[in-house]
Amino acid sequence: MNYEQALAYIHGTLKFGSKLGLENIRNLLEYMDNPHKKLRYIHVAGTNGKGSTTAMIASILKQAGYRVGTFISPYIERFTERIRINDEDIPQQRLADITTNVRSIVQKMVEKGYTHPTEFEIVAAIAFQYFYEEKCDYVVLEVGLGGRFDATNVIDTSLVSVITSISMDHMDVLGDTIEKIAFEKSGIIKEKGLVVVYPNQHPDALQVIRRVAEERNAEVTEVDYSDIHIISAETDETIFNFKNHYGLKIHLLGKHQVLNAATAITAIELIKKKYNIRISEKDIKAGLRAARWPGRFEIIGRSPLFVIDGAHNESGVDVLEECLDQYFPGKNITLIAGMLRDKEYSKCIKKIAPKASLFIATCPLSERAAKAEEIGNIAKKYCNRVIIKEDFHEAVKAGLELTKEDDVVCCFGSLYLIGAVRKIFTEVSK
Structure with missing residues (x-):
């Protein structure tokens, strides 16, 4: 084998x-x-x-x-x-x-x-x-x-x-x-x-x-x-x-x-x-x-700063929000979110979407993924600017293009998603 x-x-x-x-x-x-x-x-x-x-x-x-x-x-x-x-x-x-x-x-x-x-x-x-x-x-x-x-x-x-x-x-x-x-x-x-x-x-x-x-x-x-x-x-x-x-x-x-x-x-x-x-x-x-632990409030890109985080439950999202406040006060935040349907994604999005100046809903690479449209529709209740990009490559591209160089993009919601996104950045930097 x-x-x-x-x-x-x-x-x-x-x-x-x-x-x-x-x-x-x-x-x-x-x-x-x-x-x-x-x-x-x-x-x-x-x-x-x-x-x-x-x-x-x-x-x-x-x-x-x-x-x-x-x-x-x-x-x-x-x-x-x-x-x-x-x-x-x-x-x-x-x-x-x-x-x-x-x-x-x-x-x-x-x-x-x-x-x-x-x-x-x-x-x-x-x-x-x-x-x-x-x-x-x-x-x-x-x-x-x-x-x-x-x-x-x-x-x-x-x-x-x-x-x-x-x-x-x-x-x-x-x-x-x-x-x-x-x-x-x-x-x-x-x-x-x-x-x-x-x-x-x-x-x-x-x-x-x-x-x-x-x-x-x-x-x-x-x-x-x-x-x-x-x-x-x-x-x-x-x-x-x-x-x-x-x-x-x-x-x-x-x-x-x-x-x-x-x-x-x-x-x-x-x-x-x-x-x-x-x-x-x-x-x-x-x-x-x-000690290193990838994918946990990890900065993987600069200009704009690009952060990935494995937060996929309410307490994880609370901690993510705390980190964004601590490290990037006063910055505009673009959130890219993709979650699994067996997670309490509506509660997570309700907590963190108000923080976003732009919210991009996407889909992790998993059969258990929630539809990007479902994520986006929830986010629309709490954020004025929401984009839906089913393909996470497109979501990352949009996040980078629509975020100013001195602001922050943060991708979260599933380890399947952030693992795939991290791979994009590591392959580009090789």
Whole structure:
């Protein structure tokens, strides 16, 4: 199997849907001789901020000299971004080789009457096998959806469970209240484990996390917002202090990224102390400074400034609005929006459309995409100037042509959309 064939096989398993539960992935990994049982994990769940926090934890461990695997979902530009070691994607042929092996195991399982694994379960199994073969010291594992029944929760133990910001998203699967969603996320908490919780967590979510942790005799550390002091925030870097860590620098923009960084540092401090892991202050500083997470309030173009952001739920849009106010006060903003129909897009657009001097409605590359016309019609209630461009290439072109050089274009609403838009800019700059 070559890389293209491997991807076709993986994506072809989408027809098996997404099944919450761990039986499938356990059976598959059992047939693969349980590679996941031979690794050490930092497990990260949450509604927003999972990826950024994962990237920062992995970057600090890498700076300390360790071989660090990261498993994330979804990807921005390349499928191989989902499985990385020390910032390097899994090689395409290596992915193909492991996929070939997994496919033959799946065929044997199905012949014996087992349920066919889902796409996410197959990708997770490929990742576990790769990290095991490559002898990773640590793996930072980002939950795909929820936590309790997510395929990543097949792991029996973790060094620490990290729970980032919790808000309303995926309500059709996880539940329609903050408490229900928090319960699903808290599913990653292990018996007698360590738990780190993002600062300023929703009180209802916090109550659930504490209860689940108590039931499992786990130790909860809640990051204290009052320990965080932002010194300066520019469009190239943010400088802040956290507890006894002074002059920390991150290139990820927005106050929320400082909170994610504080969460990452707290997780690192806990595992350093409990497991006697060698990590210096210098490693923490260098790791944070080196951490990158594409597509999160990322400036990808100048003149006019072109920003992409993965905001696709209400809390994400709140943070995006905060960032636009903070970094671009007094600027005219052109918004390019494309969202999936299973998201609460009308609420998101109602929140942010009044900020736009021009609103361009478009369509992400996904079968689940909401029609550009639907997005545009909602935006017309809150913005005087709305254009509908079904093709995102046309939307980007219009945004650049109709925005003055010293103003700002911001594209948001779906990782499918911003990934495709980012690719346009990276290919042009090559």
